[in-house]
Amino acid sequence: MVPITVAQIATGTRNMLQASVTICVPGTSTCQTIDNIQVDTGSQGLRILASALAPTLVLPSVTASAGSTAASCTVFGSGYTWGSVRTADVRMAGLVAAATSIQVISDPAIPAVPTDCSNSGLPMLTATALRSNGILGVGPFRADCGSGCAVTALPRWYYGCASGACEAATLPVGQQVTNPISRFATDNNGVVIELPAVAAAGAASVTGTMTFGIGSQSNNLLGSAQVLPSNSMTGFVSTTFQGQTYGTSFIDSGSNGLFFPLSSVPRCGFWFCPTTEQSLAATVAGNNGTTSNVTFTIGNATSLFASGNYALSNLAGPASNYFDWGLPFFFGRRVFTAIEASATPAGNGPYYAF
Structure with missing residues (x-):
């Protein structure tokens, strides 16, 4: 169980459910706890702004086809994120999702956003635009795309980046950006979100819980x-x-x-x-x-x-x-x-x- 909050944030946006997440270089104790991560049951996988990561937290890149560096375009109702696919140990409430693929948004190590991704709405590539330091997708699926992206190079999903450009590429399901709950050793079949009731006029802030497992x-x-x-x-x-x-x-x-x-x-x-x-x-x-x-x-x-x-x-x-x-x-x-x-x-x- 981890605490979750709805409170005032820098952009003034209402009803932003947030938690803290610890990520580590896989298999090491080199870790960082990142606050102000939006909790999202409508998506899958952890997405963190590169600007929120400490320089010492060097996460391994995931390789796409022909040895290229894997990148991800993720389209939401309010816009899109673009960034590299890297692996990290994701830690919450004493549970560890080991060597799990995450998206690092606005990673300077990969080329600019491909046109078919940038045409997908508003860019959510900064803390102001994203209204958080990242998104924790705890929705009903294990990976953000699934078998379709493993078989076919679909635009606006996964890309292989090499020689200064990125092209749509396939990526095995196990390497796609993954719902970290599904990779916990226990309590890995879902999540329970509980928030208190609020009055008709609302509340300045509330604190609830996110409990892993069902x-x-x-x-x-x-x-x-x-x-x-x-x-x-x-x-x-x-x-x-x-x-x-x-x-x-x-x-x-x-x-x-x-x-x-x-x-x-x-x-x-x-x-x-x-x-x-x-x-x-x-x-x-x-x-x-x-x-x-x-x-x-x-x-x-x-x-x-x-x-x-x-x-x-x-x-x-x-x-x-x-x-x-x-x-x-x-x-x-x-x-x-x-x-x-x-x-x-x-x-x-x-x-x-x-």
């Missing part, structure tokens, strides 16, 4: 949580809201709001701004038909931002044709994310439970 210790038992199996390829579940079903739905601690289609509420920029707080209901369904009813609220984003609070359970904005259960969903809940093909007392992942 059903492996007394503090990570499923109890009465409803298990919702997700799609084994995409990790998606479905959400039915106001008579419409959105098959592209996901539970994502890396999104700082709830994002979904809703035309009946006024907007203020990227956010909803109802004149009074709105109480809503939806049904989340797993791919086996199991359902769980969810009630939630959305507040006026302008008022919420003006409050000066940074933990907001009712911050929401519009989306086109999907339902993103972002960080507000986690307040007041224990949310389980089970990793693909990993055995748990409720069956193999991937699934969500809450």
